[in-house]
Amino acid sequence: xxxxxxxxxxxxxxxxxxxxxxxxxxxxxxxxxxxxxxxxxxxxxxxxxxxxxxxxxxxxxxxxxxxxxxxxxxxxxxxxxxxxxxxxxxxxxxxxxxxxxxxxxxxxxxxxxxxxxxxxxxxxxxxxxxxxxxxxxxxxxxxxxxxxxxxxxxxxxxxxxxxxxxxxxxxxxxxxxxxxxxxxxxxxxxxxxxxxxxxxxxxxxxxxxxxxxxxxxxxxxxxxxxxxxxxxxxxxxxxxxxxxxxxxxxxxxxxxxxxxxxxxxxxxxxxxxxxxxxxxxxxxxxxxxxxxxxxxxxxxxxxxxxxxxxxxxxxxxxxxxxxxxxxxxxxxxxxxxxxxxxxxxxxxxxxxxxxxxxxxxxxxxxxxxxxxxxxxxxxxxxxxxxxxxxxxxxxxxxxxxxxxxxxxxxxxxxxxxxxxxxxxxxxxxxxxxxxxxxxxxxxxxxxxxxxxxxxxxxxxxxxxxxx
Numbered sequence: 001x002x003x004x005x006x007x008x009x010x011x012x013x014x015x016x017x018x019x020x021x022x023x024x025x026x027x028x029x030x031x032x033x034x035x036x037x038x039x040x041x042x043x044x045x046x047x048x049x050x051x052x053x054x055x056x057x058x059x060x061x062x063x064x065x066x067x068x069x070x071x072x073x074x075x076x077x078x079x080x081x082x083x084x085x086x087x088x089x090x091x092x093x094x095x096x097x098x099x100x101x102x103x104x105x106x107x108x109x110x111x112x113x114x115x116x117x118x119x120x121x122x123x124x125x126x127x128x129x130x131x132x133x134x135x136x137x138x139x140x141x142x143x144x145x146x147x148x149x150x151x152x153x154x155x156x157x158x159x160x161x162x163x164x165x166x167x168x169x170x171x172x173x174x175x176x177x178x179x180x181x182x183x184x185x186x187x188x189x190x191x192x193x194x195x196x197x198x199x200x201x202x203x204x205x206x207x208x209x210x211x212x213x214x215x216x217x218x219x220x221x222x223x224x225x226x227x228x229x230x231x232x233x234x235x236x237x238x239x240x241x242x243x244x245x246x247x248x249x250x251x252x253x254x255x256x257x258x259x260x261x262x263x264x265x266x267x268x269x270x271x272x273x274x275x276x277x278x279x280x281x282x283x284x285x286x287x288x289x290x291x292x293x294x295x296x297x298x299x300x301x302x303x304x305x306x307x308x309x310x311x312x313x314x315x316x317x318x319x320x321x322x323x324x325x326x327x328x329x330x331x332x333x334x335x336x337x338x339x340x341x342x343x344x345x346x347x348x349x350x351x352x353x354x355x356x357x358x359x360x361x362x363x364x365x366x367x368x369x370x371x372x373x374x375x376x377x378x379x380x381x382x383x384x385x386x387x388x389x390x391x392x393x394x395x396x397x398x399x400x401x402x403x404x405x406x407x408x409x410x411x412x413x414x415x416x417x418x419x420x421x422x423x424x425x426x427x428x429x430x431x432x433x434x435x436x437x438x439x440x441x442x443x444x445x446x447x448x449x450x451x452x453x454x455x456x457x458x459x460x461x462x463x464x465x466x467x
Contacts, residue, residue, distance in 0.1 A: 018345055018346060018347075018348045018351055018395075019348055019351070020347070020348030020349070020351055020352060021064055021065060021066055021346075021347050021348055022064050022065045022347070022348075024352055026063070026064060026065065027064055027347060027348060027349045027352055028349075028352065029063060030059070030060045030061075030063035030064040030347065030349065031060060031344065031349045031392070033059055033060070033063050034056040034057065034059045034060035034063070034340070034343070034344075035056065035375070035388065035392075037052070037055055037056045037059045038052045038053055038055075038056035038340075038379070038384070038388065039375070039378040039379055041055060041056070042379045042380075042381070042384070043378065043379060043380070043423055048329070048332075048333075049333045049336070049379070049381060049383075049384050050329070050332040050333050050336045053333065053336035053337055053339065053340050053384070053387075053388075054075065054336050054339065056340055057071070057074075057075045057078075057336070057339050057340040057342075057343040058071050058072065058075060058343075060340070060343045060344060060347060060349070061074060061075075061343050061346075061347060064347040064349070066346075066347060070346075071343065074339075074342045074343045074345075074346040074347075075339035075340070075342065075343055076339065077339075077342055078338040078339040078340070078341055078342025078343065078345075079335045079336060079338055079339035079342075080335075081338060081342075082187065082190060082191075082334060082335045082337065082338025082339070082341075083331065083334075083335040083338070085190050086186045086187050086190050086334055086335075086338070087331050087334065087335060088291055089180075089186055089290050089291065089294055090186065090327060090330060090331055090334065091324060091327065091331070092291070092294035092295060092297070092298050093136055093182075093294060094138075094323040094324065094326065094327045095298045095320045095323045095324075096136050096259075096294065096297050096298050096301050097136045097137040097138070097141060097323065098319050098320065098322065098323035099298070099301045099302065099305045099306055099316070099319055099320065099323075100133075100136060100137070100252070100255070100256065100301070100305060101137075101141070101145055102306075102309075102311070102315075102319040103246065103247055103305040103306055103308065103309035103311065103319075104245075104246035104247070104309050105246065105247050105251075105252035105255065105256075105305045105308075105309070106133055106145055106252075107149075107246060108246045108247060108248065108249050108252050109129065109132055109133065109249065109252055109253065109256075110129050110133070110146070110149045112249040113125050113128055113129050113132075114126065114129060114149070114153055119157050119159070122153060122157055122159065122163075122164060123163055123164065123166075123167040123215070123216040123219050123220075124167065124215075124216045126150070126153065126164055126165070126167045126168040126171075126215075127167035127168065127170055127171045127211050127212070127215035127216055128171065129146070129149070129168060129171065130142070130146065130167065130168035130169060130170065130171025130172045130175075130211075130215075131171035131172075131174065131175055131207070131211055132171075132253075132256060133145065133146060133171075133172065134171055134172040134173075134174070134175030134176060134179075135175055135179065135256060135257075135260065136256060138176070138182065138327070138330070139172050139173060139176040139382075139426060140425070140426070140429065141326075142172045143169070143172060143426075143429055143430070143433070146168050146172070147433050149168075150164055150165045150168055151231045154230075154231055155231055160223050160226075160227075160228045160229050160230070161229040161230065161231060161434050161435075162219060162222050162223045162226050162229050162434075162444055163219050163220075163223045164219075165434060166215060166218065166219040166222055166223075166444060166445075166448055167211075167215035167216045167219050168215075169215075169430065169445065169448065170210075170211050170214040170215030170218070170448060170452060171211050171215060173214075173417055173448075173449060173452055174207040174210050174211045174214070174452060174456070175207065176382065176417070177382060177386075177413040177414060177416050177417040177452075177453075177456070178203045178206055178207045178210070178410055178413045178414065178456060179200060179203040179204060179207055180196055180199060180200055180203070180263075180290075184382055184383045184385075184386035184387070184413060184416055185199065185203065185386070185409060185410075185413050186290075186334075187334050187337055187338065187383075187386060187387045187390060188386050188387070188389075188390035188409040188412050188413065189406075189409055190338070191337075191338065191341050191387070191390040191391055191394055192390055192393070192394060192397050192405050192408060192409055193397060193405060194397075194402070194405040194406045194408070194409045195267065195270070195402045195405075195406060196263055196267075196290050197263045197264055197265075197266045197267025197268075197270070197288055198267045198402055198403055198406045199406040199409050199410070200260065200263050200264060200267070201264050201267055202403070202406050202407060202410060202463060202467075203406075203409075203410055203413075204260075205459075205463065206410055206414075206456055206459045206460055206463065207456075209455070209459055210414075210452055210455045210456045210459060211452075213451060213452075213455045214448050214449075214451045214452035214455060215448075218447070218448055218451055222443065222444045222447065222448065225443050225444070226436070226440045226443055226444050227440075229434060229435065229436065229440070230435075231435075232434075232435040245308075245309060245310050246308075246309055247304060247305050247308035247309055248308075251304050251305075251308055252304075252305065254304065255297070255300060255301050255304045255305055258293075258296065258297050258300060259293040259294050259296070259297040262287050262288045262292075262293035262296065262297075263288045263290060263293050264288070265284045265287065265288050266284050266285050266287070266288020266289065266293075267288070268284075269281045269284035269285060269288070270285070298320070302316050302320070306319065330383065333381075333383055333384065333387070334383065334387060336387075337383075337384070337386075337387025337388060337390075337391060338387070338391075340387070340388060340391050341387070341390065341391025341392075341394060342391075344391050344392055344394070345391070345394055345395075349392070351395050353392060353393065353395060353396065363461075364393075364396050364400070364408060365407060365408060365411040365457070365460055365461055365464055366411075366457070366461075367393070367396075368389060368393055368396075368408050368411040368412045368415065369411040369412065369414055369415035369453075369457045369460075370415065371389040371392060371393065371412075371415070372385045372386060372389040372411075372412045372413075372414075372415025372416045372418075373385075373415040373418040373453070375388050375389055375416075376415060376416050376417070376418050376419075377418065377419060377421075378423075379423065380420070380421070380422075380423030380424035380425070380427075381424070382416040382417050383416075385412075385415065385416040386412055386413060386416045389412045389415065389416070390409070390412055393408070393412075396408070401467075403467040404464070404467060407460050407463055407464050407467060410456070410460045411457060411460050413456070414452075414453050414454075414456030414457045414460060415453060415457070416453075417449050417452055417453050417456075418449065418450055418453035418454075419446055419449055419450045419453070420445060420446050420449045421442070421446055422438070426445075427441060427445065427446070430445045431445075
């Protein structure tokens, strides 16, 4: 089925949906007020997104006419199930990312790839570095980690920060929006019931050409628009070799790609081995389960990265332990997004959306992208945009195959990174690290995010023609 111009089949043929608890007008009002409450509380009242999502979820239930106790139950049910499912994966991903940084493995990847690249190939090499580092790390952590490298490469190659930095940022941002185990894609996968292995494979397929266009290709033009941007004077080169030794490039790359290979192995086994009792499929299914794959990656990383860098058991344990406080806020946001999703589902609002799409001949992928874009522009948060849009659009998956649901996840992820501007913390991080004005940041970083978002949607739609 092509999703490029998808109209859902009659909903009577679908699995039973939640019966709406009130009239169409009242439910649409409830949904709009809930979303408006979230946006206003984040942007105007400056509340933490966790609080905003919690209040927005309860607003949906109360305005829809649901008893407050029932609304609270819906929210806590969604919160708990999301925290139990996605929260563990985010925690394991954070542990692995911290090991990668503390062991010097990330530095090894950067030095090996950049060190072997010619000046003309440097932007492409930096895009590759950003993508690889971005696989296990949150955007902000990856940015802080990469900035000293971007500074050094720009100085040594006598290139503008824009020419070197934009490709690296494109790699980081694409992984953050399109490829699990980042919190946004993971939450959308959980909410929409997508297969993680299939989503991962399709996400990589979309991310590669998207990074090429928004990274090295766009950087050539952005460098001309913005003008030469040199390394800020406040930067002081620091020797990254803080440990006696670092794990080798081969060992580090193996460690980073291990969970990816395990999860993709599960997806391929499910496609090509039809017998569910087949021993090979059962083994691959077990190893490729997200929780198992990431747990194995962390345990293996403690030896290949931690011990491989000469860290003793105490240092490895400290690295893993200190990874968790930094993601507490993200865990709360994601779990609250799950609660908001459950409020939309239990009131039957999602059913109305599904019926509207079925009758309107609107592309599901375009709709998913557009909803995420609106929330992203209003809140500035890619994660909030993803969890809110995926919660609102859950019932649209009833008539879709596994591959099509995965493409819907990617459409939402692409929409969630659209046009970063002044209400996005990432906007100010890039501005300050690059030493840009607001106008320069808009012409470089913001345009790059927009190109990444739009091209991501185009490639998702292209895949929708054949899946």
